[in-house]
Amino acid sequence: MFISGFRYILAETFKGLFRNRWMCVTSTGVVVVTLLMLGLFMLVNFNVGYITDTVKEQVEIVIYVDDNANSSQLADLEKRISGHPGVAEARYVSSEEHMDRLQRQLGGMLEGYDADLENPLLASYEVRTVIPENVVEIAREFEGYPGVSTVFYGQGYVENLFSVTRIIQLVGLALMIGLSITAVFLISHTIKLTVMMRKKEISIMKYVGATNWFIRWPFLLEGLLMGFAGAVMPLVALYFIYQYSVEWVVINNLMFINLLPVEQVIIELAKYLVPLGTALGILGSTFSMGRFLRV
Amino acid sequence: MVEAKNMCMRYNKCGDNALEDISFFIDRGEFVFFVGSSGAGKSTLLKLVIRELRPTEGELKVFGRDVGRLPRHRLPYLRRNIGMVFQDFRLIEERTAYDNVAFAMMVTGATRSEIRKRVPHVLGLVGLQDKAGARICDLSGGEQQRAGLARAIANRPAMIIADEPTGNLDPGTTLDIMNLLRSINLRGTTVLVATHNRDIVDRFKKRVLYLENGRLVGDEQKGIYTHVH
Incomplete structure (x- = not known):
């Protein structure tokens, strides 16, 4: 029974993704766009932090x-x-x-x-x-x-440097929090639409005696996969964008702009974006389903 | 099997009772019609039996358990013993008849071999053996309700609850569906049917519980709709 149930959940996850492919593409697209914006900003913020740290070290x-x-x-x-x-x-x-x-x-x-x-x-x-x-x-x-x-x-100059970097850090933090909240809002609403499209299916499952977890699992896995895909895609895009930017800086002899190495930045971004995207997918599914399980 | 004692149901605190002081007992293997005009409380009563709603007063026992006190996590196990048939069929339209029946078995944890054996059998019982691969949206209303019946009996429930099962069907198909319900009942399954189809109630001469404005105003064995009324 366990194997059968597990196989069913896996099969339902992929069938669900295929059946609602356009909605899934939309949901994943929302995750991609939001995390791409967040990732781009983080990319800038990491480097601004790195440059200011380097300057600070020279003080x-x-x-x-x-x-x-x-x-x-x-x-x-x-x-x-x-x-x-x-x-x-x-x-x-x-x-x-x-x-x-x-x-x-x-x-x-x-x-x-x-x-x-x-x-x-x-x-x-x-x-x-x-x-x-x-x-x-x-x-x-x-x-x-x-x-x-x-x-x-460096009287005068040092005070200005510290106040500017403090402002950059604060603005960066505020923007990152704002973008994360926007991401949660957009993703949970988009996944809610996916769940709403399948509310009839969920209510039928409840009537025939499915447990809440049996109903939840395929949706949670769908959310997880959408969130994961939605995090990996912007990560790949950011890799190429950043690599191009670093090359551009070198080609244009702007070596005084001290950028972080590509691999280091992408690993740092992955540490944030992949767990964030996956968690957003799972949370979005969980929050969106609650109402429909009360049949 | 189903026992109500002084049961009341109110949808909100300030509103009137949807059901008022209802008491009855339905034994294993019975075939019972719940009749009454729209808003009489037939559907509310059936929703209470499957614990979609809880009684606000009194007691309702299903399979010997007070469903009003049944914890939420036990609900699926109550419902696995009850097959539901709806007026609007509530089937997954883009899937086949086979898939719809198999789906009901899968969610209750049936193995693939059980499903492979049981689904063709129940589809045969309702006369849909040749339409197993047809999508629900390609079936007629009568065929869809047969698929609904097949799904309801797939898990061998002890009781079938049918809420206006023939409400969307023509007279000929209505009779087919009711005959199917009767044959299911003859195999020992308790059948509860909410309907206001006078002809069917009169033709089948089963026990009739008559509801009017939320009150149980008649309970007659081998009843006739008009007699009770």
């Missing part, structure tokens, strides 16, 4: 050491920087190293200049913070500290 504090600082002040400053819990990495750059860098940057322009005799550049500590957003707070802690001349962290 650093430069603490210039006062020329007149005595050795105990310097030792205290070094201890304070390296022992700070918010500091991920601190590197001491001597005034000579600054001069070398400057000479490299300016090429031959400083030729003949004797850096050993007259070096106006200050030694510094280049500090990276554990959390990039804490740059301003940590920089201010060192301003006016004994042995410190000036502290530079």
Whole structure:
């Protein structure tokens, strides 16, 4: 009986999909379009997040050491920087190293200049913070500290960067939530139409003594398959769209736009879209059937 | 087999009773007509027997169980013992007669070999052996109701409930269907028929329960529609 029931459920699932093929195509189409929109947005959001993270990682504090600082002040400053819990990495750059860098940057322009005799550049500590957003707070802690001349962290620019990325993240989150809600709404309504078209069949099943689960299974499997197909198709489309975009960036020498690798993005998208599409299909079927089972 | 004690049924709290203080007992193997004009409560009564509705007061026992207290998950097992025949047939039109009967057996967990044996047999009993492969939408009204009857008896139910089974049929076909119901009854199946077809009730001379405005106003063995009325 179990095998017979299982075979029946499987057969009914595929028969149901075939019999109501246009409705199924419509339902799956709705899932595809909605998840494609969601996926496209996620694609953009992933990359915006990646680019801003990369930029944030480059944000650093430069603490210039006062020329007149005595050795105990310097030792205290070094201890304070390296022992700070918010500091991920601190590197001491001597005034000579600054001069070398400057000479490299300016090429031959400083030729003949004797850096050993007259070096106006200050030694510094280049500090990276554990959390990039804490740059301003940590920089201010060192301003006016004994042995410190000036502290530079890209004042103005860093604050703007953080507020812009915060806005992008918030807008992204709001859009993703909005699109997900729209997807649930559209999919459950479309599947409800599929179930409504078969309400006579369901009521007959109830009259002849079918259990609710016996009736539900084929619909749940249909919902699952439609949701799965509706997630895989946009995933394939997004793969090609993204691959083309990455190639376009390379061809047009826009290498400063640092995009995530294609495989990594598609795997990340699949982790969201496939379970989401499948769950939407199953939930859509479940919610849509409730009323028709009360015969 | 079916026993009602002071049963009442109201569709909503403020409305009048659709059925009022109904009491009767139907024994195993009986053939009973429920008669009365439209709105008398015939269909409501049958819906109570299959627990599509619950009595608001009193008690209704089917196969010895109070259906008003029957938990929802037990409902399919009650209905597997009752074959339903409807005025509008309620068949899946785009499927064949064979499929419709097989469908009723499949949902109750019958094996494929049981279905292969039983479906041609029941289609033969109702005279549809040659139309097994025909789609329901290609069959006449009488043939569709025969398919409905075949589906109703496929699971060997102890009782058949027919709600206006001949309401959409011409007189000749009506008689065929009623004869089929009688032959099913002769094999030991209890048959309950709701109808307002006077000729049929008078011709068959079976037990008649007469309903009027939700009340049971007559119960006569070998009754005649006009006598009871």
